[in-house]
Amino acid sequence: MPNTIIDAWAQPATxxxxxxxxxxxxxxxxxGTTKILESGLTTEQIVVAMDAAGIDTLMxxxxxxxxxxxxxxxxxxxxxxxxxxxxVGVATVNLEKPVEAVRELDRAVNELGFKAxxxxxxxxxxxxxxxxxxxxxxxxxxxxIPFCTQVGHTGPLMPSETGRPIPYLDEVALTFPELKIVGGxxxxxxxxxxxxxxxxxxxxxxDTSAYLPRYYPPQLLHYVKTYGQDKVLFGxxxxxxxxxxxxxxxxELGLPEAVQAKFFGLNAQRVFKL
Numbered sequence: 001m002p003n004t005i006i007d008a009w010a011q012p013a014t015x016x017x018x019x020x021x022x023x024x025x026x027x028x029x030x031x032g033t034t035k036i037l038e039s040g041l042t043t044e045q046i047v048v049a050m051d052a053a054g055i056d057t058l059m060x061x062x063x064x065x066x067x068x069x070x071x072x073x074x075x076x077x078x079x080x081x082x083x084x085x086x087x088v089g090v091a092t093v094n095l096e097k098p099v100e101a102v103r104e105l106d107r108a109v110n111e112l113g114f115k116a117x118x119x120x121x122x123x124x125x126x127x128x129x130x131x132x133x134x135x136x137x138x139x140x141x142x143x144x145i146p147f148c149t150q151v152g153h154t155g156p157l158m159p160s161e162t163g164r165p166i167p168y169l170d171e172v173a174l175t176f177p178e179l180k181i182v183g184g185x186x187x188x189x190x191x192x193x194x195x196x197x198x199x200x201x202x203x204x205x206x207d208t209s210a211y212l213p214r215y216y217p218p219q220l221l222h223y224v225k226t227y228g229q230d231k232v233l234f235g236x237x238x239x240x241x242x243x244x245x246x247x248x249x250x251x252e253l254g255l256p257e258a259v260q261a262k263f264f265g266l267n268a269q270r271v272f273k274l
Contacts, residue, residue, distance in 0.1 A: 004265035009184045009209035010058040012071055013041040013239035020070050027155035027240060036239045043079045047086055053243035061090035065123045077112045089114035090148060095124050098135045105136060109143050115272045118148040121162035129171040137176045146180035146271055151187040151194055155210060165193040173201040180271060184235060185210040191217045198231045205271055209235030213249035229259045233268045
């Protein structure tokens with residue numbers, strides 16, 4: 001029986017995003033995928049790429065940066081409406097307007113059907129223990145949805161300090177033990193810290209987005225195969241990385257069948273309640 005494959009971190013591929021986020025240009029150049037954003041992809045073209053890779057579901061996230069939306073929650077909802085069996089919405093909000101942010105998160109979950117919140121700290125230059133996040137954590141617990149964030153250095157040309165797992169994410173997990181937290185992008189070069197947090201805290205998880213599987217750190221692979229097999233979720237950060245290449249390289253890792261099934265989809269199904 002083929003694996004259920006869920007990509008825990010993806011976003012639309014639009015030229016508008018490219019123009020509104022010049023910091024990501026270097027990341028896409030390094031990844032060899034600049035042409036995708038320069039031309040953009042339709043929703044149908046994304047589904048074709050998913051089919052070619054054997055991916056069942058993309059967790060599609062909205063983006064907001066100080067002063068403007070990049071991908072609005074309603075834009076994501078429109079894509080889901082086209083292919084409701086292939087996409088799941090991950091909301092975002094205007095972090096620095098807390099009342100507005102909580103209301104928008106409530107709308108995204110209760111009206112649009114989204115399954116998680118994502119805030120990317122480097123966009124705001126605010127680590128996850130900043131006061132502006134705290135009302136959102138309470139709301140996530142109330143809505144019973146995970147909080148997704150970025151950990152590790154920033155591929156985009158922005159400071160990396162906000163992505164340190166310790167002390168920032170550790171403090172959040174201690175203050176809000178009921179909050180499910182998914183740290184995306186592995187946590188490199190603080191991978192050991194991120195693994196330590198996932199081991200320490202029942203509700204902390206890791207997703208592997210933004211790294212091709214052949215470049216996963218050895219300690220992360222060991223964690224996936226052993227005591228962390230319930231704690232790590234497959235992700236790509238599409239369109240930064242090729243869906244097909246990421247899936248194929250996971251198969252090349254030679255993971256035990258049961259571990260591969262958890263990594264590819266079963267863990268995400270459980271964490272996001274899909």
